[in-house]
Amino acid sequence: MATIDKRIIPLAIGGLGIGTTEFTIMGLLPDIAKTLQISIPEAGHLISAYALGVVIGAPILIGYSVKFPPKKVLMSLMVIFTVFNALSAIASDYSMMLVIRFLSGLPHGAFFGVGTVMASRMGGKGKEAFYISLMFTGLTIANLAMVPLVTYIGHTFHWRWYFAIVAVIGLIALLFLKLWLPDLRTNQNTHFMEELKFLKGKQAWLVLMITAIGFGGLFTWFSYITPLMTVVAGIKSSQMAYVMVIAGVGMVAGNLGGGVLSDRMSPEKTCSLLLFLMMFSLAGVFFFSQYQNIALILTFVCGALSMSVASPINIMMMKAAPKSEMMAAAFMQAAFNIANAMGAFLGGIPLEHGYTFNYPSLVGVVMTGIGLAISLRYKYVYASKSTSDINASGNPTYNRQH
Numbered sequence: 001m002a003t004i005d006k007r008i009i010p011l012a013i014g015g016l017g018i019g020t021t022e023f024t025i026m027g028l029l030p031d032i033a034k035t036l037q038i039s040i041p042e043a044g045h046l047i048s049a050y051a052l053g054v055v056i057g058a059p060i061l062i063g064y065s066v067k068f069p070p071k072k073v074l075m076s077l078m079v080i081f082t083v084f085n086a087l088s089a090i091a092s093d094y095s096m097m098l099v100i101r102f103l104s105g106l107p108h109g110a111f112f113g114v115g116t117v118m119a120s121r122m123g124g125k126g127k128e129a130f131y132i133s134l135m136f137t138g139l140t141i142a143n144l145a146m147v148p149l150v151t152y153i154g155h156t157f158h159w160r161w162y163f164a165i166v167a168v169i170g171l172i173a174l175l176f177l178k179l180w181l182p183d184l185r186t187n188q189n190t191h192f193m194e195e196l197k198f199l200k201g202k203q204a205w206l207v208l209m210i211t212a213i214g215f216g217g218l219f220t221w222f223s224y225i226t227p228l229m230t231v232v233a234g235i236k237s238s239q240m241a242y243v244m245v246i247a248g249v250g251m252v253a254g255n256l257g258g259g260v261l262s263d264r265m266s267p268e269k270t271c272s273l274l275l276f277l278m279m280f281s282l283a284g285v286f287f288f289s290q291y292q293n294i295a296l297i298l299t300f301v302c303g304a305l306s307m308s309v310a311s312p313i314n315i316m317m318m319k320a321a322p323k324s325e326m327m328a329a330a331f332m333q334a335a336f337n338i339a340n341a342m343g344a345f346l347g348g349i350p351l352e353h354g355y356t357f358n359y360p361s362l363v364g365v366v367m368t369g370i371g372l373a374i375s376l377r378y379k380y381v382y383a384s385k386s387t388s389d390i391n392a393s394g395n396p397t398y399n400r401q402h
Contacts (some may be wrong), residue, residue, distance in 0.1 A: 017082075117325045218305065
């Protein structure tokens with residue numbers, strides 16, 4: 001049995017911390033609102049502040065760090081992440097918390113941007129997508145185990161423990177980044193505007209559109225999963241923790257499966273196939289969620305599909321920006337956050353008009369169908385470039401030290 005390459009573990013631990021801080025807060029909003037003496041909608045702005053930090057921080061931090069060794073960049077990003085999550089645990093009022101959550105989000109996209117490229121390099125030819133999926137395993141394990149656990153601790157003791165735990169994970173990630181992450185050297189012949197030139201091409205924009213629209217379809221389901229399962233499927237509120245575990249197991253399996261499938265089939269074929277399956281699984285949610293057992297099966301399937309596309313879509317983006325891979329990967333994180341926001345917003349429209357909680361997934365079918373159409377267009381135009389082109393072209397930004 002093959003052993004896990006320990007070099008990828010620091011990136012997975014970083015993903016674990018990022019996933020824990022990003023998703024746990026959703027279950028603790030009432031607790032935070034009560035302590036800070038604000039309404040729950042106001043507490044929800046803390047989520048938006050973090051997401052805004054991700055979108056703004058990703059290109060800026062990548063743009064100004066490309067000349068530095070990626071190991072030092074990742075360690076610096078994790079220091080920022082750890083410090084501001086620790087400060088979140090002691091923030092005294094809402095205004096301070098809002099600013100701190102924005103600052104906490106700044107390193108998120110940049111960390112995954114640099115980490116994605118490093119993971120593909122460590123994997124080498126034929127294993128790029130699988131190694132990227134190994135990095136994102138930390139994110140999926142966060143949803144499977146850490147989010148329910150930390151949410152329970154936050155409810156039982158105090159929500160401030162949530163941020164303290166995330167800060168501890170950040171310290172652990174920092175230690176392993178120092179010990180196990182390989183050293184790479186930088187090419188000094190690059191600058192911020194040079195890194196953004198990939199946005200002039202249609203190829204990169206197609207990938208961003210696939211992500212923001214197609215992947216956004218799944219957020220129409222995930223954003224409203226609690227009322228869907230309790231109101232439509234008839235599952236007790238007290239059992240929702242188990243439902244989320246089912247979704248989390250699906251995310252772990254789908255993440256790894258998507259990486260393996262992408263390396264075997266090509267990322268373009270894998271992305272189109274997964275979007276096709278997403279469209280039908282969301283249609284299944286719409287038509288069959290009233291049947292409890294089927295609803296639970298669909299929870300696993302949708303959870304798996306929600307993470308399976310991460311590796312192939314990132315490989316496609318790296319191919320679209322061979323001279324700006326880390327900046328492109330950082331933009332992918334911004335696109336995923338846009339997908340989150342679009343899915344929640346568009347999925348909520350039928351609810352505002354009095355339709356039941358299975359209707360957001362119908363919106364998701366449309367969004368995923370549009371993403372599939374764009375993916376097929378991308379495949380038709382650009383699939384002639386094989387995954388090996390990434391390695392054949394070399395990494396113009398970072399090269400392995402010898």
